[in-house]
Amino acid sequence: MKTPRNLVDNNLVKRLKHVDNLTKIVFDAINLPHKKFLMWVVRDLRTITILTSDSILATRIRLDQQQIINYFNNHSTFIIDTLNVKMTMPETTKREKIRTTYQLSEKNVKIISSIAEGIEDDELRESLLRITQK
Numbered sequence: 001m002k003t004p005r006n007l008v009d010n011n012l013v014k015r016l017k018h019v020d021n022l023t024k025i026v027f028d029a030i031n032l033p034h035k036k037f038l039m040w041v042v043r044d045l046r047t048i049t050i051l052t053s054d055s056i057l058a059t060r061i062r063l064d065q066q067q068i069i070n071y072f073n074n075h076s077t078f079i080i081d082t083l084n085v086k087m088t089m090p091e092t093t094k095r096e097k098i099r100t101t102y103q104l105s106e107k108n109v110k111i112i113s114s115i116a117e118g119i120e121d122d123e124l125r126e127s128l129l130r131i132t133q134k
Contacts, residue, residue: 029071
């Protein structure tokens with residue numbers, strides 16, 4: 001059996017590290033904190049493409065486009081001529097299901113208990129009685 005490390009493609013790991021390094025360079029160029037924003041930077045020949053789901057960040061990058069290109073050319077081994085900004089779909093937030101607990105009135109407890117007494121199935125009777133005890 002192969003170890004998990006052997007299952008990972010080394011070229012993929014190198015490519016992901018490359019994307020991380022490019023992203024750090026862009027964050028440094030526009031003086032933004034790395035943890036606060038989410039973006040990916042991909043390089044193709046002399047063009048970099050920045051993908052982000054934050055429209056405010058995309059606008060900031062478009063305004064500072066020439067500054068980012070100059071920073072790349074001065075602080076990295078890449079020569080960049082063009083910078084593209086593309087918007088991705090915003091990240092959807094997972095809604096947590098809110099479970100509400102309902103309290104039965106005394107009247108409803110008596111009704112359910114009387115129904116449970118008339119049921120022959122033991123499991124169903126016990127489950128109805130458990131409901132009335134809560």
